[in-house]
Amino acid sequence: xxxxxxxxxxxxxxxxxxxxxxxxxxxxxxxxxxxxxxxxxxxxxxxxxxxxxxxxxxxxxxxxxxxxxxxxxxxxxxxxxxxxxxxxxxxxxxxxxxxxxxxxxxxxxxxxxxxxxxxxxxxxxxxxxxxxxxxxxxxxxxxxxxxxxxxxxxxxxxxxxxxxxxxxxxxxxxxxxxxxxxxxxxxxxxxxxxxxxxxxxxxxxxxxxxxxxxxxxxxxxxxxxxxxxxxxxxxxxxxxxxxxxxxxxxxxxxxxxxxxxxxxxxxxxxxxxxxxxxxxxxxxxxxxxxxxxxxxxxxxxxxxxxxxxxxxxxxx
Amino acid sequence: xxxxxxxxxxxxxxxxxxxxxxxxxxxxxxxxxxxxxxxxxxxxxxxxxxxxxxxxxxxxxxxxxxxxxxxxxxxxxxxxxxxxxxxxxxxxxxxxxxxxxxxxxxxxxxxxxxxxxxxxxxxxxxxxxxxxxxxxxxxxxxxxxxxxxxxxxxxxxxxxxxxxxxxxxxxxxxxxxxxxxxxxxxxxxxxxxxxxxxxxxxxxxxxxxxxxxxxxxxxxxxxxxxxxxxxxxxxxxxxxxxxxxxxxxxxxxxxxxxxxxxxxxxxxxxxxxxxxxxxxxxxxxxxxxxxxxxxxxxxxxxxxxxxxxxxxxxxx
Numbered sequence: 001x002x003x004x005x006x007x008x009x010x011x012x013x014x015x016x017x018x019x020x021x022x023x024x025x026x027x028x029x030x031x032x033x034x035x036x037x038x039x040x041x042x043x044x045x046x047x048x049x050x051x052x053x054x055x056x057x058x059x060x061x062x063x064x065x066x067x068x069x070x071x072x073x074x075x076x077x078x079x080x081x082x083x084x085x086x087x088x089x090x091x092x093x094x095x096x097x098x099x100x101x102x103x104x105x106x107x108x109x110x111x112x113x114x115x116x117x118x119x120x121x122x123x124x125x126x127x128x129x130x131x132x133x134x135x136x137x138x139x140x141x142x143x144x145x146x147x148x149x150x151x152x153x154x155x156x157x158x159x160x161x162x163x164x165x166x167x168x169x170x171x172x173x174x175x176x177x178x179x180x181x182x183x184x185x186x187x188x189x190x191x192x193x194x195x196x197x198x199x200x201x202x203x204x205x206x207x208x209x210x211x212x213x214x215x216x217x218x219x220x221x222x223x224x225x226x227x228x229x230x231x232x233x234x235x236x237x238x239x240x241x242x243x244x245x246x247x248x249x250x251x252x253x254x255x256x257x258x259x260x261x262x263x264x265x266x267x268x269x270x271x272x273x274x275x276x277x278x279x280x281x282x283x284x285x286x287x288x289x290x291x292x293x294x295x296x297x298x299x300x301x302x303x304x305x306x307x308x309x310x311x312x313x314x315x316x
Numbered sequence: 317x318x319x320x321x322x323x324x325x326x327x328x329x330x331x332x333x334x335x336x337x338x339x340x341x342x343x344x345x346x347x348x349x350x351x352x353x354x355x356x357x358x359x360x361x362x363x364x365x366x367x368x369x370x371x372x373x374x375x376x377x378x379x380x381x382x383x384x385x386x387x388x389x390x391x392x393x394x395x396x397x398x399x400x401x402x403x404x405x406x407x408x409x410x411x412x413x414x415x416x417x418x419x420x421x422x423x424x425x426x427x428x429x430x431x432x433x434x435x436x437x438x439x440x441x442x443x444x445x446x447x448x449x450x451x452x453x454x455x456x457x458x459x460x461x462x463x464x465x466x467x468x469x470x471x472x473x474x475x476x477x478x479x480x481x482x483x484x485x486x487x488x489x490x491x492x493x494x495x496x497x498x499x500x501x502x503x504x505x506x507x508x509x510x511x512x513x514x515x516x517x518x519x520x521x522x523x524x525x526x527x528x529x530x531x532x533x534x535x536x537x538x539x540x541x542x543x544x545x546x547x548x549x550x551x552x553x554x555x556x557x558x559x560x561x562x563x564x565x566x567x568x569x570x571x572x573x574x575x576x577x578x579x580x581x582x583x584x585x586x587x588x589x590x591x592x593x594x595x596x597x598x599x600x601x602x603x604x605x606x607x608x609x610x611x612x613x614x615x616x617x618x619x620x621x622x623x624x625x626x627x628x629x630x631x632x
Contacts, residue, residue: 173595177491177518183595187592187594198595198598199592201591203519203555204599206553207603234517234520235517235518235519235522238554239519241561242554242558245560245561272515276515278346279499279514281515287520
């Protein structure tokens with residue numbers, strides 16, 4: 001697989017021959033590029049739960065392919081959809097993708113959804129890149145790249161487009177504990193794209209902002225409520241408070257809008273062992289950033305500003 | 317070595333028989349309790365630089381013993397002091413301890429300085445514990461425990477005293493990337509003291525505060541300027557902004573006062589490899605928290621409030 005030409009089908013695809021869902025095992029990156037072959041819905045569920053594939057849109061695409069796999073295997077589609085929907089409680093894209101697939105659970109339909117997802121990223125990126133002035137030094141958290149969306153990326157797509165337009169100077173990459181999606185996946189994608197970057201400890205972001213070295217914060221989202229409240233990787237909320245304190249804009253590049261407010265978004269708590277195997281720990285996977293700390297939400301339809309209830313309403 | 321009875325001499329001590337400086341190798345904790353024997357100043361310098369012993373007061377104590385070792389070995393004391401002072405640029409305790417030792421570079425004098433340091437911790441802890449109401453849920457960062465001070469601890473000493481007085485409910489422990497002093501050392505000390513605790517990713521602190529689960533933030537300090545600006549482990553500044561946003565007090569338990577303002581405190585940048593061996597990284601060891609984000613600074617003389625230039629002036 002060519003690092004410089006990571007295609008949507010490298011990240012996740014369906015093979016009729018088998019049949020099977022094939023995905024790039026993101027747990028092994030950046031050290032190894034290994035594909036994982038799932039020949040049953042149960043295997044896809046494990047791959048999603050154990051983060052071989054992660055990122056709300058990419059999970060949705062994988063679930064769509066998994067439902068096509070279920071149909072090809074003659075599985076009960078209700079059962080399959082239920083198993084898949086429960087694999088990550090915060091990623092509502094799962095339920096949405098499964099709903100879309102029910103009337104036509106074919107590989108061709110899943111591929112069409114996958115292509116739409118990548119097109120949506122390109123559209124979001126083109127809108128978001130307008131927000132970048134020349135020489136922008138952006139900070140990002142977790143991985144909202146092609147790996148997270150099934151191709152091109154949302155926040156990282158925006159950075160990519162800004163880079164191509166000459167508006168981006170460098171990217172600060174939060175390493176993103178506990179699973180290091182920033183240090184492992186985002187840095188890997190930025191390196192492949194030739195974009196200057198440096199990894200930092202999550203707790204160093206405040207210092208960088210205070211030093212005047214951050215012009216904007218750009219993240220994706222796992223969920224966006226209709227009022228603009230946004231659930232994303234744990235630590236995004238802390239960044240939003242730090243950015244507001246330093247008068248640095250936080251841009252969220254994503255779409256969802258299936259919940260009225262952030263309070264209704266369930267937050268997955270993952271095993272303490274991801275943090276420490278020795279002591280007690282609390283390990284939420286996500287947090288909710290209130291809409292008033294977000295400077296703009298960028299969807300494929302454009303750049304939306306507060307009040308989000310109004311500016312996002314047309315999209316629901 | 318009994319885990320429940322960690323004595324000052326378990327953390328660092330001088331043995332005439334050798335002669336040598338013996339210290340508990342903090343890099344191996346919590347998995348192994350191993351002592352490191354330093355038979356030359358150069359070996360102590362390496363131990364400090366590579367964090368076998370860390371925490372500004374503990375480093376000062378180790379440096380004092382190292383100067384006694386230099387004298388016993390017939391080394392040039394100026395050279396020895398210069399080597400030791402350069403081992404960690406932010407920890408001014410080094411220079412201070414060395415200065416104290418110059419007129420009387422004996423093991424007895426070093427032991428007296430060590431005992432004073434531990435007594436200072438007990439005094440600070442007694443004052444700081446007054447700040448804790450019943451049922452306090454405190455959040456701490458890095459390790460300001462007995463391991464960092466050569467016995468009892470500053471911030472962790474305060475938590476210990478509050479616990480003994482029945483005022484502490486639990487401690488949230490920032491894991492403290494990249495070297496995990498919280499997850500490895502603070503959790504280990506809290507477990508030994510029987511204080512309920514849970515480790516969190518540094519980036520989860522904001523979420524916990526937003527949920528109303530944190531009553532105060534308590535940290536030590538590597539340096540405190542005369543105006544109250546405080547240098548401490550990278551991430552403390554981010555915590556101070558988050559705490560201010562959530563109207564939660566940040567208490568700093570320590571003393572120094574040898575610099576006019578935080579701008580004059582040199583910040584050590586450590587090797588990128590501590591964060592990632594694969595990509596570019598920026599890895600400052602400390603940050604500076606401005607005095608206006610600190611609710612109180614606690615020294616052995618009492619609880620000091622803003623304006624610190626005045627409230628701390630009597631101590632200089």
